[in-house]
Amino acid sequence: MITYEEILNLNYYKKASFTGWIGGMRFLIRREIPDGEEAVFHAWVWPGPYIFSLTEDSRKIDACFPFTEEGRRQTADWINEQYQTHSKLWPRRKIDFIR
DSSP states (O other), X not given: OOOGGGGOOHHHHTTOOEEEEETTEEEEEEEEOOTTSOOEXXXXXXXXXXXXXXXXGGGXXXXXXXXXXXXXXXXXXXXXXXXXHTGGGSXXXXXXXXX
């Protein structure tokens, strides 16, 4: 699960996107400004192991939230909810160790 504190501060998103993973679920968060509208957090989740640009759009789930402190909290909550709600989508892999 991702915590609110791990979602980083608002200033970070003015220059960069934030990516990560929880189990087999990858996520991306970035700031976007739709034409003539207020800035939003746009978040995506998708099954790993591939990065965003190498994953088919049909496998991605996304949502937008206000670009505010409350929106930052909603983004973290949404990512955690997706992880739990769609748990069968996220690949589970055992790590094989060479002995």
